[in-house]
Amino acid sequence: MNHQKTSTGFRIGASVGIIILMLGIAISLSISITATISDQMKVVANYNIPLEKITIQMRDTQKNQESVLDNAVRFLHTGDTQGLQLSENEFFAYDSLMTSQIIQTREIANTGLNILPQEYVSPSASSVLAKMENIEKSSTEYEQAVNNVFSLSDKTDNVKLDAFTNDLKNKEEALDAKQNNLLADMESSYQNIEISMDENKQKFLTLEIMIIISIGIISLASGYFVNQINKDLTREVIKKTKSLQKTNEKLRKLNVLKDEFISEASHELKSPLNPIYGFVELAKCGDIDKEEALAGIVKQAHQIEEVANKMLDLGKIDNNRLHLSIERFNLAKLVSDISEATRTNLDENVSIEMDSPVDLEVEADRIRIGQVIRNILNNSVKFTPRGGIFITLSLNGANAQVRISDTGIGIHPDVLPKMFDKFVTKSHRKENLDGNGLGLYMCKGIIIAHSGEINAYNNPKGGATVFFSIPLTHGMNNKTIQRSLLN
Amino acid sequence: MGLQILSGEDNEFTALQYKKVFEKNQHHITVARDGEECVMQYKKALDNCPEESYPFDVVLLDFVMPKKNGVRVAKEILDLRPHQRIIFASAFGNGVLDDASAIMKDSIEILQKPFSLEFLVKKIENACTLNFH
Numbered sequence: 178m179n180h181q182k183t184s185t186g187f188r189i190g191a192s193v194g195i196i197i198l199m200l201g202i203a204i205s206l207s208i209s210i211t212a213t214i215s216d217q218m219k220v221v222a223n224y225n226i227p228l229e230k231i232t233i234q235m236r237d238t239q240k241n242q243e244s245v246l247d248n249a250v251r252f253l254h255t256g257d258t259q260g261l262q263l264s265e266n267e268f269f270a271y272d273s274l275m276t277s278q279i280i281q282t283r284e285i286a287n288t289g290l291n292i293l294p295q296e297y298v299s300p301s302a303s304s305v306l307a308k309m310e311n312i313e314k315s316s317t318e319y320e321q322a323v324n325n326v327f328s329l330s331d332k333t334d335n336v337k338l339d340a341f342t343n344d345l346k347n348k349e350e351a352l353d354a355k356q357n358n359l360l361a362d363m364e365s366s367y368q369n370i371e372i373s374m375d376e377n378k379q380k381f382l383t384l385e386i387m388i389i390i391s392i393g394i395i396s397l398a399s400g401y402f403v404n405q406i407n408k409d410l411t412r413e414v415i416k417k418t419k420s421l422q423k424t425n426e427k428l429r430k431l432n433v434l435k436d437e438f439i440s441e442a443s444h445e446l447k448s449p450l451n452p453i454y455g456f457v458e459l460a461k462c463g464d465i466d467k468e469e470a471l472a473g474i475v476k477q478a479h480q481i482e483e484v485a486n487k488m489l490d491l492g493k494i495d496n497n498r499l500h501l502s503i504e505r506f507n508l509a510k511l512v513s514d515i516s517e518a519t520r521t522n523l524d525e526n527v528s529i530e531m532d533s534p535v536d537l538e539v540e541a542d543r544i545r546i547g548q549v550i551r552n553i554l555n556n557s558v559k560f561t562p563r564g565g566i567f568i569t570l571s572l573n574g575a576n577a578q579v580r581i582s583d584t585g586i587g588i589h590p591d592v593l594p595k596m597f598d599k600f601v602t603k604s605h606r607k608e609n610l611d612g613n614g615l616g617l618y619m620c621k622g623i624i625i626a627h628s629g630e631i632n633a634y635n636n637p638k639g640g641a642t643v644f645f646s647i648p649l650t651h652g653m654n655n656k657t658i659q660r661s662l663l664n
Numbered sequence: 665m666g667l668q669i670l671s672g673e674d675n676e677f678t679a680l681q682y683k684k685v686f687e688k689n690q691h692h693i694t695v696a697r698d699g700e701e702c703v704m705q706y707k708k709a710l711d712n713c714p715e716e717s718y719p720f721d722v723v724l725l726d727f728v729m730p731k732k733n734g735v736r737v738a739k740e741i742l743d744l745r746p747h748q749r750i751i752f753a754s755a756f757g758n759g760v761l762d763d764a765s766a767i768m769k770d771s772i773e774i775l776q777k778p779f780s781l782e783f784l785v786k787k788i789e790n791a792c793t794l795n796f797h
Binding site for chain 2: 441443445447448449450451452453454455456458459464465473476477
């Protein structure tokens with residue numbers, strides 16, 4: 178689940194990262210393309226359009242001059258001096274205009290050369306300036322030819338006039354050609370720049386659409402991932418809730434068991450008090466003698482002490498602080514004594530048999546090992562209404578093993594895997610503390626404190642077997658013996 | 665004439681004390697050491713008593729007994745004689761005694777241990793003088 182969350186989280190992070198990157202690229206490209214378009218528009222507005230306009234005006238001026246000259250030649254042939262004079266004045270007026278237009282053209286070309294971005298200036302300002310120089314040169318030559326015509330001394334000299342007129346026509350054509358050439362350049366460049374601007378606009382539009390689509394796709398993907406995370410989280414919340422419910426239920430059950438335990442513990446502690454009061458009361462009235470009363474009171478006091486010790490042991494086992502009083506004793510004799518004592522209280526349809534070597538000396542806490550044996554044996558008796566209980570003692574390497582097997586009802590399969598846990602029992606509110614699922618828990622605690630092992634299984638032919646083993650020598654189990662031998 | 669009492673009590677000293685104090689007060693007490701024996705004693709006494717009558721004036725039961733606990737014993741006795749007077753003597757706290765509520769009837773009382781023997785005798789004598797049978 179964690180891996181899944183990380184993976185989805187990473188996907189979302191990556192998606193957001195890509196979105197930001199795409200937006201960054203989009204904005205950069207937009208700025209770049211907008212700047213290009215803006216530069217191109219600036220060039221068109223400040224260079225191409227005025228240049229084209231002035232070139233057309235120059236050509237118009239030239240046409241007007243040509244028209245005036247045609248009139249002047251006609252006046253020369255007719256000898257109309259007044260008309261000739263007027264034509265001359267008109268021509269030079271146009272000439273001044275032409276000069277002014279050439280200067281304006283140069284200024285525009287200079288703007289193109291010095292101010293506008295060179296990469297978009299087309300035709301190049303230097304070529305325009307070069308062409309303007311040629312135009313100006315042709316214009317000067319043309320002006321010279323015109324002067325020749327107007328300054329002709331003998332206005333009737335048709336030969337000279339024709340020669341001057343032919344020269345003038347040649348100059349005129351040359352100037353026309355140069356002006357047309359410049360104008361063609363202007364138009365062609367203007368068209369190119371318009372095409373380039375259109376291309377840039379198209380690029381910009383395509384880019385914008387692509388980015389919008391990409392962001393759309395990424396947003397959808399992010400939405401999907403967020404949805405996945407939501408689902409994951411919902412699943413996790415459900416899982417955790419179930420787990421908490423289970424834990425809660427477990428705690429509730431444990432709490433019930435704890436309450437029952439406290440109740441039964443207090444019962445066990447209070448029970449001996451009744452006969453104690455009884456002894457006191459009977460002794461006071463003289464119904465029994467004091468010796469008898471005191472003996473009874475002592476016995477009951479011992480019972481209270483035993484219960485209290487059992488509860489203290491439970492606390493110590495819980496905290497792994499069980500103190501053992503180690504002594505060397507004959508385990509076979511201990512088992513034999515306990516089985517003998519148990520046998521006296523048995524129904525006649527249950528038997529206890531024992532198979533053991535005569536001597537099996539161990540170093541252990543005799544009282545507590547006895548407690549373990551009694552507990553296991555009592556359980557066997559409790560769950561064996563009829564049949565037999567078999568106790569086997571054996572030496573298993575450096576361990577002594579006690580095996581208590583019965584032909585009883587066996588251990589419930591639900592209980593078997595956890596029968597040495599706290600509060601695990603199939604019997605409920607029975608005769609003593611051990612019936613509340615603490616007896617085997619304490620047995621396990623005692624055996625573990627001896628570095629031993631305890632376990633149980635159901636016999637194939639019915640009944641159950643509980644066995645435990647403890648090291649013969651205290652503090653020396655198989656592992657520690659091996660370790661000490663190796664060292 | 666003394667009362668006929670059946671007691672189910674597994675503590676040997678308490679059983680002995682019951683015997684002494686009730687006999688001193690001219691009552692007859694039969695003591696059973698476990699639940700099964702208690703039911704058996706009741707049935708045995710029932711066989712020897714006329715129909716519709718009660719073999720014991722009161723049955724004094726410990727809650728916790730080997731083989732059969734007090735509640736089960738009480739149920740079996742009540743199955744035989746639904747109005748049998750029963751007194752439980754228990755060292756349990758009140759909360760734990762709630763389980764007994766399933767069979768609680770007017771004919772049943774619970775005494776919290778520990779109590780004095782004199783108190784027990786008076787309690788039983790008073791209960792029986794009400795003559796509820």
